[in-house]
Amino acid sequence: MKLLWVLLVVALIIVVVFLLYRRxxxxxxxxxxxxxxxxxFRQVPDGIYSGSYATFPVRVxxxxxxxxxxxxxxxxxxxxxxxxxxxxKILQDVLSSQHLQVDTISGATYSSVVMLKAIESALTEQxxx
Numbered sequence: 001m002k003l004l005w006v007l008l009v010v011a012l013i014i015v016v017v018f019l020l021y022r023r024x025x026x027x028x029x030x031x032x033x034x035x036x037x038x039x040x041f042r043q044v045p046d047g048i049y050s051g052s053y054a055t056f057p058v059r060v061x062x063x064x065x066x067x068x069x070x071x072x073x074x075x076x077x078x079x080x081x082x083x084x085x086x087x088x089k090i091l092q093d094v095l096s097s098q099h100l101q102v103d104t105i106s107g108a109t110y111s112s113v114v115m116l117k118a119i120e121s122a123l124t125e126q127x128x129x
Contacts, residue, residue: 027055031113036100039123042069050077051122053114058084060111060118062091071095074119084111094119 044066052061061078064071074091081087087108094102100120104112
């Protein structure tokens with residue numbers, strides 16, 4: 001009887017772990033298709049804004065500085081990632097192009113998208129520092 005309960009608990013744990021894994025996998029697979037708003041930087045008032053975006057296992061906090069309709073600085077306050085550290089290059093791509101419609105970094109797609117969503121959050125929600 002004890003063995004039956006142990007087997008039942010082990011089976012339940014396996015099912016829960018599998019369901020959690022599938023949920024995380026589905027969220028990650030949806031990341032590359034997430035729409036990134038085409039923010040008109042000229043419409044964003046001067047100031048320093050913070051934004052963040054997270055989906056397991058990636059979390060990003062950004063500080064964006066706007067001056068005279070231009071994005072003049074992006075500071076990465078936090079970047080928790082798996083292997084997506086090379087995605088940090090995307091900040092320079094956004095600064096150079098002055099828009100969010102830039103290519104994701106190959107091999108760091110998830111972190112790239114999360115960074116773009118954090119910048120989008122900073123500039124659309126305009127939480128001033």
